[in-house]
Amino acid sequence: MTSVLIQKQAFLGANVAQKQRSRPLGRARIVAARAELELKPLPFAQDALEPKISKETLEVHWGKHHRTYVNNLNGQIKDKPLANKALEEIIVETYNNGSPTPEFNNAGQIFNHDFYWESISPEKQQPEGELKEAIDRDFGSLDEFKKQFKAAGATQFGSGWAWLTKGKDGKLKVTKTPNAESPLVYGETPLLTMDVWEHAYYIDYRQARPEYMNIFVEELINWKKVAERFAA
Numbered sequence: 683m684t685s686v687l688i689q690k691q692a693f694l695g696a697n698v699a700q701k702q703r704s705r706p707l708g709r710a711r712i713v714a715a716r717a718e719l720e721l722k723p724l725p726f727a728q729d730a731l732e733p734k735i736s737k738e739t740l741e742v743h744w745g746k747h748h749r750t751y752v753n754n755l756n757g758q759i760k761d762k763p764l765a766n767k768a769l770e771e772i773i774v775e776t777y778n779n780g781s782p783t784p785e786f787n788n789a790g791q792i793f794n795h796d797f798y799w800e801s802i803s804p805e806k807q808q809p810e811g812e813l814k815e816a817i818d819r820d821f822g823s824l825d826e827f828k829k830q831f832k833a834a835g836a837t838q839f840g841s842g843w844a845w846l847t848k849g850k851d852g853k854l855k856v857t858k859t860p861n862a863e864s865p866l867v868y869g870e871t872p873l874l875t876m877d878v879w880e881h882a883y884y885i886d887y888r889q890a891r892p893e894y895m896n897i898f899v900e901e902l903i904n905w906k907k908v909a910e911r912f913a914a
């Protein structure tokens with residue numbers, strides 16, 4: 683897990699703004715380091731996914747839900763030791779070996795949403811090279827991967843996420859997690875995720891999760907980003 687955390691530092695560094703604050707303490711003044719998480723900008727314009735995912739969905743999903751997770755976590759960890767930790771460290775620590783503390787849901791949702799936005803491309807892509815070879819090796823075919831990935835999303839009862847993950851044995855596999863969980867809490871490396879919370883698709887597809895998942899899998903996956911994560 684330590685090596686996984688180290689590998690992710692560049693990603694996390696973009697999400698944590700270190701600020702210095704002077705604080706009076708009697709006649710003396712000390713300088714306390716305070717880490718504050720910020721809402722990362724979307725990697726594309728809010729109308730870039732129209733009509734597959736509408737600007738209205740992104741205004742609500744990124745602009746309200748994702749922003750709320752960031753604001754909530756900042757409030758929960760303010761002036762506490764967790765405020766000086768990287769997001770992935772907060773997630774693993776607050777998961778607390780399966781007995782999550784109140785901070786876990788917000789920290790997990792921040793990571794999952796950052797990861798989701800970066801899993802999406804406005805231009806249709808296909809997997810290539812070593813990533814495609816690994817998909818063929820571990821799933822038999824790209825079509826079989828798509829079938830398993832959509833099945834994971836469809837069978838996640840209630841809110842959650844479907845994932846393409848590199849397991850501890852180095853093999854690719856499809857998993858699903860409820861609510862704010864991610865493969866990080868199991869020491870696995872996520873490569874791709876699809877949000878299947880209703881807020882991801884309800885404005886555009888109403889209750890039709892399968893229609894949203896078909897568009898996501900066939901048209902929206904940023905396979906170049908998945909390949910970068912696979913090679914890291």
Ligand SMILES: [Fe+2]
Nearest residue numbers: 877879881882
């Ligand atoms: Fe979401």
